[in-house]
Amino acid sequence: MSTKSTIGEVKHHLGESVTIGCWLNKKRSSGKIQFLQLRDGSGYVQGVVVKSEVSSEVWEAANALTQESSLYITGKVKEDTRSKGGFELDVEHIEIIQITEDYPITPKEHGVDFLMDHRHLWIRSPRQRAVLVIRAQIIQAVQQFFNERGFHLVDPPILTPSSCEGTTNLFHTKYFDEDAFLTQSGQLYMEAAAMALGKVYSFGPTFRAEKSKTRRHLIEFWMIEPEMAFIDHEESLQIQEQFVAYIVQNVLTHCRAELEVLERDTDKLAKVAGAFPRISYDKAVELLKEKGFEFEWGEDFGAPHETVIAEQYETPVFITHYPTALKSFYMKPDPNRPEVVLCADMIAPEGYGEIIGGSQRIDDPQLMEQRFQEHELSKEAYQWYLDLRKYGTVPHSGFGLGLERTVSWICGLEHVRETIPFPRLLYRLYP
Structure with a gap:
């Protein structure tokens, strides 16, 4: 038997x-x-x-x-x-x-379009299986990290009446007789949840109607978005460091065989274990000029700029204190220098770009009202959000980590399309 x-x-x-x-x-x-x-x-x-x-x-x-x-x-x-x-x-x-006959994906070389057309079969290959196993392990590590630290999982809505960063890149739909959008972030709702539960995080799909074809962008992707009451910018940075190091070390512990299939240099990942270096936006601009870029203070960084900055370090690096005009309306200005905000982007090493964006949020009711006027935001649509500053406002911070970019970096992949079972790209909705 x-x-x-x-x-x-x-x-x-x-x-x-x-x-x-x-x-x-x-x-x-x-x-x-x-x-x-x-x-x-x-x-x-x-x-x-x-x-x-x-x-x-x-x-x-x-x-x-x-x-x-x-x-x-x-x-x-x-x-x-x-x-x-x-x-x-x-x-x-x-x-x-x-007995299978004429299986389409044979051991010979196939083009990317062919493989993407047969994505439902391509995920059976050893390499694609390894990526999806690592993705699943990262998801498990995310949940363990927050569960061990007293965070509560909260599910924000996917259909929203408004946007947290403007509606330019949102998918529009009808909600019966009203306009609605597919969410690009659950952050504003998570701020409300943090006022009820203290420390919260969401983990769900987000959508951006951005007509981008770069190797870093997907139309549908998954975000992890923690929000924390009574946590300032510095404390948030420390949590972000611990979070990313925890994920990487967890994958190294549990997915050695899969990393080997991907031929990933694990020595580079092993260095992601402690405090990460920080560089201010000001210093980053100076660095770019030294490297031959024509770059003026107040401009935003693109992929080439982030790559040059990241090349100076072996671990992720924080770029902090961006100009206020570059960032979202809800970010808290630096009290000592209001032209910059208390924010940071975490840039992954090896050219993988931004994996986390975060900030301390504005908690002053008058300043938030002012920001609404400056950004011409509808008070009617956002009254519930303004209520958070009206009834028991507190210092609070949060951040968002993009799952697919993180998987791409940890796996050492060329393109983000391999990081999700069925990627949604600019010209691809099949299978």
Whole structure:
């Protein structure tokens, strides 16, 4: 009798016969022995079929298997130090579920458009599986970090009547007889939640109708947005450092095999463990001029600028105190220098750009009213937000981390499209 198992659990069944539901990844034969590379989502294992040790039916079944054919395989688990998983199966029985014909994604090279058209199949490949496993581990680490520190998960709405940063890049829809938009951030709602629960975070999809085709941008992406009552800018920066270091170290601990599949230089990730360097916007402008950029104070940084700044460091770096005019209406001005705000962008190393944006929020009711006038914001649409400053206002801070950019950096990927199972890009809504 065999025990039903997964490939990931065969290490617990050494010397036993197990039955695994799986797919054939690839196959090779030496004439009298067939080597089946099998996958089931939890991992990979090699099944060895020896002609002299199995029935003719089992041998022929193995012979009939094609790439991505599905089957139940039964075999005895034994150690194999040569394999990456450390185990293999001496095959005893094969039950074919389906023989796959003309599987589109073969071991040859395919173009990106072809692979994206077949994304539903491409995610079965070892590389894409590794990325999605790491993404899942990052999500788990995010939740663990906040749960361990007393944060409450709060779900802001996806359909909103207004925007926290203007409606230019929002997807418009109708909410019965009213105008509505797909959210680009849950931040304003999280501020309200923080006034009720103290420390909160949201984790959900956001949407930006930005006609961008860069390797860093998606139309639909996931954001982690904490908000914290009674936390100032400096305290928020410390939490951000701890948060990102926690995620990276968690992935290093739990996803070594997947990082190896991706050929990621883990020595670089291992350095992301302590306090991160900081550079003010002013100093960053000076640095860019030294590097030959024509850049004036008050301009925003683009990808080339962020990359040059990041190249000076081996870990993420904070760029702090941006000009007030560059940032959102809700950011608190520096009391000692009101032309800049108490904010920071965290720039990932190795050219991956901004992964976190955060600030201390304005808590003064009069200043918030002034900001509404300056930005021509509708008081009718935002009255609930103004109420947060009217009824028990407190110092508070928050930030947002983009999940896909973080996955891209940790995995060492060229393009953000591989970081999400089914990416939504400027000209791609299929599959």
